[in-house]
Amino acid sequence: NVKIVLESRPGKEYPEKDCFQITYGKPPTESEVKVDQILVRVKFISIDASMRVWISGAKTYMDPVNPGDVMPASCIGEVVFSRSPDLNKGDLVLGLMKWQKYLILDRKGLMKVPKEYPQPEHFLGVLGTNGLTAYFGMFDIGKPQKGETVVISAAAGAVGQIAVQLAKSVGARVIGMAGSKDKCEFVKTLGADECINYKDDDIFKKLKEYCPKGIDVYFDNVGGEILDLCLLLVRDNCRIVMCGAISGYNSTKPYAIKNYQRLIIKKGLMQGFIVMDYAKRYKEAIAYLGNLISKNQLKHTEDVLYGLDSAPRGLRRLISGDNTGKVIIKCDYP
Numbered sequence: 532n533v534k535i536v537l538e539s540r541p542g543k544e545y546p547e548k549d550c551f552q553i554t555y556g557k558p559p560t561e562s563e564v565k566v567d568q569i570l571v572r573v574k575f576i577s578i579d580a581s582m583r584v585w586i587s588g589a590k591t592y593m594d595p596v597n598p599g600d601v602m603p604a605s606c607i608g609e610v611v612f613s614r615s616p617d618l619n620k621g622d623l624v625l626g627l628m629k630w631q632k633y634l635i636l637d638r639k640g641l642m643k644v645p646k647e648y649p650q651p652e653h654f655l656g657v658l659g660t661n662g663l664t665a666y667f668g669m670f671d672i673g674k675p676q677k678g679e680t681v682v683i684s685a686a687a688g689a690v691g692q693i694a695v696q697l698a699k700s701v702g703a704r705v706i707g708m709a710g711s712k713d714k715c716e717f718v719k720t721l722g723a724d725e726c727i728n729y730k731d732d733d734i735f736k737k738l739k740e741y742c743p744k745g746i747d748v749y750f751d752n753v754g755g756e757i758l759d760l761c762l763l764l765v766r767d768n769c770r771i772v773m774c775g776a777i778s779g780y781n782s783t784k785p786y787a788i789k790n791y792q793r794l795i796i797k798k799g800l801m802q803g804f805i806v807m808d809y810a811k812r813y814k815e816a817i818a819y820l821g822n823l824i825s826k827n828q829l830k831h832t833e834d835v836l837y838g839l840d841s842a843p844r845g846l847r848r849l850i851s852g853d854n855t856g857k858v859i860i861k862c863d864y865p
């Protein structure tokens with residue numbers, strides 16, 4: 532059984548230097564599968580920004596991953612053997628698995644992926660965590676209105692690219708931010724009115740130019756200095772969606788926000804959320820996003836790497852910003 536374990540906590544040199552190790556062992560056998568359990572072979576692995584936080588040892592909504600642990604991940608697995616009445620060999624299931632070829636899992640907590648859906652890996656991205664995060668963050672917290680100005684950071688990423696299109700769909704003016712000229716061009720193909728290359732442009736100058744009336748909604752994927760600059764430009768009754776803070780995930784020194792007082796005079800809302808808390812409404816979001824996809828009204832890009840052993844590279848790719856869109860590992864086994 533192939534497993535990828537955290538060898539040591541990543542240091543300053545991450546993402547240039549890896550911190551995982553591949554180990555090999557015997558796969559579990561059918562006789563070990565208990566009632567209401569299944570044996571799965573992991574087929575698709577979702578790579579998520581939050582994994583960088585899990586391996587840092589910080590306490591979050593998930594237990595931290597410690598050196599020696601197999602890396603957990605949202606995955607789609609193929610049922611190899613089942614002792615669950617509603618799952619058969621060949622069915623696909625989605626849930627929390629690991630960077631590991633074979634696993635025994637409890638049926639509880641797994642979602643059956645519809646067999647008829649042609650690209651099941653979408654349930655890890657646009658119809659999974661990332662699409663749902665964009666949907667609930669934008670519609671439940673950001674609540675953009677026609678004509679309002681919405682700024683979205685990491686706009687070429689898996690969450691960001693869906694958030695851009697959802698904000699545009701209600702008639703908002705959308706300003707994206709991304710880390711290269713090519714990414715900015717891509718963000719504009721999604722419908723964004725403008726896109727700021729935060730690595731080369733004068734961010735504040737561009738924000739003022741592109742948001743002459745100020746910012747109504749800031750969908751924050753990055754935190755840090757970009758959040759601070761957006762705070763200076765918020766309008767009355769603004770909404771700041773605290774989705775993520777990736778600019779801080781790889782640093783040991785937290786960024787101290789200076790401009791949050793602007794929220795007082797602007798009567799603004801700044802709200803964090805965790806997509807899993809919306810589990811009861813996943814069906815609604817999947818139906819909404821699935822409908823847009825079926826009508827070709829929602830673009831989404833996947834950044835695919837092949838082979839279980841490429842999972843650590845996938846995470847480093849995401850943290851260094853080399854990805855455009857959802858990082859997915861397709862595990863093809865010989």
Ligand code: NDP
Pocket residue numbers: 578579580581660661664685686687688689690691708709710711714752753773774775776777778779804805806807849850851852853854855856857858
């Ligand atoms: P993405 O596909 O968006 O990839 C991350 C992107 O972040 C990179 O491509 C890079 O793009 C950008 N980035 C990296 N470092 C920095 C930096 N220092 N400053 C600015 N941008 C940076 O990943 P995800 O879609 O998986 O995640 C996006 C965000 O959503 C993350 O913050 C994540 O934690 C959050 N999230 C929150 C959830 C929730 O429930 N609240 C659930 C899922 C995700 P670029 O080249 O443009 O820099």
